[in-house]
Amino acid sequence: MIGFDIRNVQTEDYKAIQKLNSKLNNTKLKEIKGDKNCIAYAAQLNDDVIGYAIFHISNENDYKGKIDIDDIFVEEMYRGLGVGHQLMIEVEKAAKDHKANYITKSDDNFDEEGGDFLIREGFNYNIERGFEAKVS
Template identity: 50%
Template structure:
């Protein structure tokens, strides 16, 4: 697929994101966009948001910096076309830029499609049933 862009979220994306995930209302998106520990990247085709990845920066008890992926959603019409991969690449770029040790998916109720996606992206399932990809420190 050609022609979609990835960028950080802004408030005018609210309606498109709400169509993808009705659990995210305007207030949630406003909080995410204003929080310097949050990172929400959207994929945009023409004027429509066709997918997003919602994550946040964190530090574990060993002072390892992490990016925790809360969710990644791509409109069903655009799945299998590289949209999720491009969103993940943007998160990985942020991980490198911010000297993050790990990217972790914190969802514990994975669907088959999600498991396959994380495996294709190079993530490994750990003992706590989290998908983890490390290390971005150079």
């Protein structure tokens, strides 16, 4: 296991996160800062952001008690070293803190590697809702 830290994303991390995932634009990243129901964590090794997780706490009446993962990403050279797993542990801690019963990841941004990762993390796939895990 490599020595990395998980912490809240800061504004100065946006450029590094965009470098990891060019699909995220500044507008989306700024929404994170302004949305009280959005939480983002960065995985940091030395001074470099090597991964991140962005998720929302659901406030809708039908979906209270649920956290939706918008995106989770680990730089390719650090995959398989526990970075994604540690990010998921932090997501689950946040879910417990917000009394959420489920963590979900819709399959709108689905790729096979990401799906395999979620299954290893204890998620089940539901054709209607995407990936879903009960908070333990």
